[in-house]
Amino acid sequence: MLVGSPSEDGDCTERAARPMRARFALAGDDGCIAQARRHAADFLTRAQDKHGPAVSSYTVEMARLIVSELVTNALKYAPGPVLMELRITGARVEIAVGDSNPTLPEAHPTDPDRVGRHGLEIVRAVTPDVDIQRLASGKRITARIALTPGGPC
Known part of the structure; x- marks a missing residue:
């Protein structure tokens, strides 16, 4: 069972030997983004059903x-x-998405006339816990959100 508890610095620590995880390769075909959203929802449902953390x-x-x-x-x-x-x-x-482009994304200044390029702004509005890392083969963006709003971490 996965159980988290706040550590002295207020962060969450794992008590499970292995965290629950799933990996997916997405080819970019039609329906790929909808499929990725379904993977995320299904993963959280399985996490709650099999391991017990409450997921809102x-x-x-x-x-x-x-x-x-x-x-x-x-x-x-x-x-x-x-x-x-x-x-x-x-x-x-944790939601991590990696790709082969090593160029790190930039947040753009607010512009009501701009069409598109709001993805990173939206993610950061939902959670301030976003890491962007350059990798040898591209980059990875990781966003973290609490399993229950207002809960620890």
């Missing part, structure tokens, strides 16, 4: 939104497959 419907919808924005951007700006990993770590779900 709000978290499921926010995870679907984050997946949609990150996968859309990866498919739009990077050649090759997109890799998505979902993990339960303590009282949070």
Whole structure:
């Protein structure tokens, strides 16, 4: 069973030997983004059913939104497959999306006339816990959200 508890610094730590995780390679074909959203919702349902952490419907919808924005951007700006990993770590779900483009995304200033390029803004509005890493083979963006709103972590 996965159980998280706040550590002294207020972060969540894992007590499970192995966190629950799932990985998906997304080829970019029609329906790929909708499929990625379904993977996220199904993963959170399985996590709750099999391992017991409470997962709110709000978290499921926010995870679907984050997946949609990150996968859309990866498919739009990077050649090759997109890799998505979902993990339960303590009282949070981590959503990581990696692609082959090493260029790190930039947040643009607010512009009501701009069409598109709002994905990272949307993800950061949902959660301030976003990491962007350049990798040898591209980049990975990881967003973390609490399994229950207002819960630890």
